Amino acid sequence: MMNEVTTLANGWLQVKIPLPFSLKWINSYVIPEQEGYTIIDPGLRTVEAIELWDKVLQQYNIQWNSIARIVLTHQHPDHYGLAGYMQMKSGCSVYISKRSHQYALRLWGEESDYPAALRELYLEHGMPAHVMDSIADNLASFIEKVSPHPKVSYIEAGESIMLGGVSWVLIDAPGHAFGGLCFYQIEWGWMICGDQVLPRITPNVSVVPGEERDPLAAFLQSLEELKSYEVKLALPGHRDPFTDFQGRIIELQAHHARRLKGMVEQLSEQPRNAFDLCESLFGGRLRDNPHNLRFAMSETLAHLFHLEEQGLVHSKRIDDLLIFSTE
Numbered sequence: 515m516m517n518e519v520t521t522l523a524n525g526w527l528q529v530k531i532p533l534p535f536s537l538k539w540i541n542s543y544v545i546p547e548q549e550g551y552t553i554i555d556p557g558l559r560t561v562e563a564i565e566l567w568d569k570v571l572q573q574y575n576i577q578w579n580s581i582a583r584i585v586l587t588h589q590h591p592d593h594y595g596l597a598g599y600m601q602m603k604s605g606c607s608v609y610i611s612k613r614s615h616q617y618a619l620r621l622w623g624e625e626s627d628y629p630a631a632l633r634e635l636y637l638e639h640g641m642p643a644h645v646m647d648s649i650a651d652n653l654a655s656f657i658e659k660v661s662p663h664p665k666v667s668y669i670e671a672g673e674s675i676m677l678g679g680v681s682w683v684l685i686d687a688p689g690h691a692f693g694g695l696c697f698y699q700i701e702w703g704w705m706i707c708g709d710q711v712l713p714r715i716t717p718n719v720s721v722v723p724g725e726e727r728d729p730l731a732a733f734l735q736s737l738e739e740l741k742s743y744e745v746k747l748a749l750p751g752h753r754d755p756f757t758d759f760q761g762r763i764i765e766l767q768a769h770h771a772r773r774l775k776g777m778v779e780q781l782s783e784q785p786r787n788a789f790d791l792c793e794s795l796f797g798g799r800l801r802d803n804p805h806n807l808r809f810a811m812s813e814t815l816a817h818l819f820h821l822e823e824q825g826l827v828h829s830k831r832i833d834d835l836l837i838f839s840t841e
């Protein structure tokens with residue numbers, strides 16, 4: 515069993531909240547305040563996550579009603595999902611950017627247009643309908659894991675916020691999640707970076723129907739901007755806090771450059787649709803894991819759309835399918 519709680523140098527707690535997928539856990543950070551506590555990213559709403567919170571709060575003698583605030587780096591269910599439940603238990607305020615909040619409501623709200631839009635996108639890019647069905651089921655299973663939605667207050671990039679008695683600057687960090695925020699503390703050189711920069715995991719960059727067509731461009735631009743910050747310790751949403759923030763950004767930039775180059779090479783040999791390319795990049799066994807397949811497919815599309823925006827590949831509609839080539 516992994517060690518669930520780590521005390522950081524400044525007395526904050528890093529709590530590893532279990533996740534029912536290959537990421538294994540999400541980091542919540544518990545910050546002692548003059549009155550009560552702030553929690554960064556409480557996790558996904560599952561029985562296991564709630565059990566762990568009960569255990570940790572008891573162990574550290576924290577009452578539910580002393581949780582004063584939840585601050586969210588971004589809207590993905592593994593970060594946002596438990597916020598409403600925790601607010602119900604504690605009465606705390608929940609802070610998130612407006613764009614992130616609107617996304618959460620759009621994707622996981624009652625009359626979401628997202629599953630239908632995603633189906634249309636994936637089918638025209640070559641995914642077989644029965645594979646899409648398993649993705650749709652998996653998507654629907656998230657609704658209970660983000661319910662109830664919290665009542666929120668907005669925080670935005672460019673503002674600052676007090677966490678643990680010191681001031682943090684909020685930085686716009688789009689691409690992995692539009693509306694996502696990083697939090698930077700200049701004297702400490704600490705960066706709370708959500709999923710924008712992760713150690714040993716490549717942050718997912720997905721095309722989301724109804725949003726920017728080229729999220730990878732925004733992500734790469736954000737990495738370039740984040741690289742200029744002097745960071746002594748980065749607190750990520752997954753895996754453990756790490757020190758070489760700049761070095762990790764350089765690795766991520768190199769990963770995407772390699773991936774883009776490899777895709778152009780593959781397409782110059784043979785025109786293909788996005789789903790074919792996805793399976794050749796990530797392997798056909800992903801069909802057994804609809805969650806991971808959705809990430810892989812949307813990431814493949816992100817790279818293809820980025821290449822298309824740059825004029826390096828072109829798509830043509832043949833029958834009902836979009837086929838990419840370098841011609």
Ligand SMILES: [Zn+2]
Pocket residue numbers: 588590690691709
């Ligand atoms: Zn995320």
Ligand SMILES: [Zn+2]
Pocket residue numbers: 540590592593709751752
């Ligand atoms: Zn995450």
